[in-house]
Amino acid sequence: GAVVSQHPSRVICKSGTSVKIECRSLDFQATTMFWYRQFPKKSLMLMATSNEGSKATYEQGVEKDKFLINHASLTLSTLTVTSAHPEDSSFYICSAKGGFTDTQYFGPGTRLTVL
């Protein structure tokens, strides 16, 4: 139980384009989803927290217009990196938490490369 999927697992795009990453909870309803960014050999940096049906809460220093988060249903959240630039290249990981638990379950991550 508590499986979270992410799609795509890898994406390469040109500078200036937008990229959408999907995060799905497969066997539970995720009342809260989190988006993280991880640089090589570094820890996870929380970008934003989203609750189903409401606006995401962004961490300090994260541009909300650049990283659009939508949590339209209890099983799906999306992160859109708008007008991507090479410095946005990173490993993006989502996690989900249901009302039944205080444990976050993580997706497999998406490696974004912006050329």
Next chain:
Amino acid sequence: AQKVTQAQTEISVVEKEDVTLDCVYETRDTTYYLFWYKQPPSGELVFLIRRNSFDEQNEISGRYSWNFQKSTSSFNFTITASQVVDSAVYFCALSELGNQGGKLIFGQGTELSVKP
């Protein structure tokens, strides 16, 4: 302020050795959760354990054991008889109950390399 410190950046052991990964945390709250996650080379974080601040009992799960000591604000993780498949980055994390839906504060991670 909340903080999690994993002082060991990298540890290298030979198979079958026991290894302990240290985790020290700081929080002003009296109620919180502590977690350990494993991140193998594939990248996915695998949940290992959650411990409530009110429960100081040590836990054992197969070759894994955890030692929670509130007096020293530590939550150390021991792998006995390590195996090559244990090679991964291990993260300790803290979550304060009621804190914005329970966001996690991660330590820097400890990269464990188990050699055959």
